[in-house]
Amino acid sequence: MxxxxxxxxxxxxxxxxxxxxxxxxxxxxxxGGGASDVKPGLVLDVGGLGDQGFNDSAYAGFKRAEKDLGxxxxxxxxxxxxxxxxxxxxxxxxxxNPVIAVGFAMTEDLTEVSQQFPETQFAIVDSxxxxxxxxxxxxxxxxxxxxxxxxxxxxTQEDTEYTTSDEKVVGFLGGQTGPVIERFQAGYEAGVxxxxxxxxxxxxxTGSTVDAYNxxxxxxxxxxxxxxxxxxxxxxxxxxxxxGLFDAAKQEKIFAIGVDLDQxxxxxxxxxxxxxxxxxxxxxxQTIKGVSEGEQPKGTIVDRGLKEGGIxxxxxxxxxxxxxxxxxxxxDKAREGIINGDIKVPDKPQ
Numbered sequence: 296m297x298x299x300x301x302x303x304x305x306x307x308x309x310x311x312x313x314x315x316x317x318x319x320x321x322x323x324x325x326x327g328g329g330a331s332d333v334k335p336g337l338v339l340d341v342g343g344l345g346d347q348g349f350n351d352s353a354y355a356g357f358k359r360a361e362k363d364l365g366x367x368x369x370x371x372x373x374x375x376x377x378x379x380x381x382x383x384x385x386x387x388x389x390x391x392n393p394v395i396a397v398g399f400a401m402t403e404d405l406t407e408v409s410q411q412f413p414e415t416q417f418a419i420v421d422s423x424x425x426x427x428x429x430x431x432x433x434x435x436x437x438x439x440x441x442x443x444x445x446x447x448x449x450x451t452q453e454d455t456e457y458t459t460s461d462e463k464v465v466g467f468l469g470g471q472t473g474p475v476i477e478r479f480q481a482g483y484e485a486g487v488x489x490x491x492x493x494x495x496x497x498x499x500x501t502g503s504t505v506d507a508y509n510x511x512x513x514x515x516x517x518x519x520x521x522x523x524x525x526x527x528x529x530x531x532x533x534x535x536x537x538x539g540l541f542d543a544a545k546q547e548k549i550f551a552i553g554v555d556l557d558q559x560x561x562x563x564x565x566x567x568x569x570x571x572x573x574x575x576x577x578x579x580x581q582t583i584k585g586v587s588e589g590e591q592p593k594g595t596i597v598d599r600g601l602k603e604g605g606i607x608x609x610x611x612x613x614x615x616x617x618x619x620x621x622x623x624x625x626x627d628k629a630r631e632g633i634i635n636g637d638i639k640v641p642d643k644p645q
Contacts (some may be wrong), residue, residue: 444486
């Protein structure tokens with residue numbers, strides 16, 4: 296059930312007065328340290344539930360933990376960045392543990408809040424906070440993006456209903472400028488370069504704030520610009536802004552490549568060739584599982600890539616017959632090369 300920040304504040308305040316656990320946990324913090332005492336708190340980033348990507352993936356891991364581990368927690372959506380500190384503090388003050396921040400934009404806020412609550416286990420997705428009770432849940436997004444680049448670089452040279460070999464141009468639609476999305480860009484460009492040195496990769500970011508992840512209209516505008524410049528495959532790492540790409544791809548009949556989840560399943564009417572799947576759900580689930588098993592607060596970094604199953608390339612789905620076996624073989628070869636260390640994927644654009 297979706298609960299607004301104001302509503303949760305009232306519920307938690309009443310719960311504390313009554314001496315009961317907040318967020319529907321039905322028990323007080325502490326006790327025997329079993330799963331029933333664990334109350335995970337999930338602070339979602341701007342864009343919230345329904346973004347068909349990053350936030351939804353984190354929430355899926357949270358709900359799976361509730362079901363599998365017998366814990367009961369709650370979540371808060373951040374309407375603007377000014378909500379970050381209040382949401383994190385609200386959960387920590389009310390005995391939620393672990394408290395998980397979904398998104399690197401909360402780094403500064405979590406640095407301050409985690410120091411105020413040293414007994415609480417915090418975690419943050421896509422960032423590292425240098426406090427002894429905060430886990431950094433980071434991903435090597437560049438590895439999956441490299442595979443997407445291999446696909447794009449080869450398929451743009453094929454004549455299909457959505458691509459033409461006349462122009463070797465592909466696109467990248469980024470969300471907020473910064474190191475996380477630059478890892479997506481860097482891997483994608485390197486993957487394209489590895490199979491099509493004379494291909495052109497058009498790159499455009501939506502903006503410099505977290506609002507860049509929630510602007511489908513701008514996403515469509517940028518995508519149409521890249522299509523007008525010859526791009527017949529566009530890969531996005533832009534959250535809900537990517538919905539604009541999918542609309543443009545459907546309208547202009549070019550291929551899109553999704554991110555975070557297998558977005559072809561979420562947007563079945565759009566020509567989504569594949570997606571770079573980022574298992575934020577597993578990261579959230581494993582964090583909650585660790586606390587439910589009695590782990591003490593720690594400030595470790597958990598880094599996941601292709602080898603650890605934290606990043607993968609989604610199946611080609613309904614376009615499987617369109618993709619030549621030679622392309623699939625190249626993807627498999629690149630995947631193996633990255634895992635065994637033969638291929639070093641850059642994490643910054645060249």
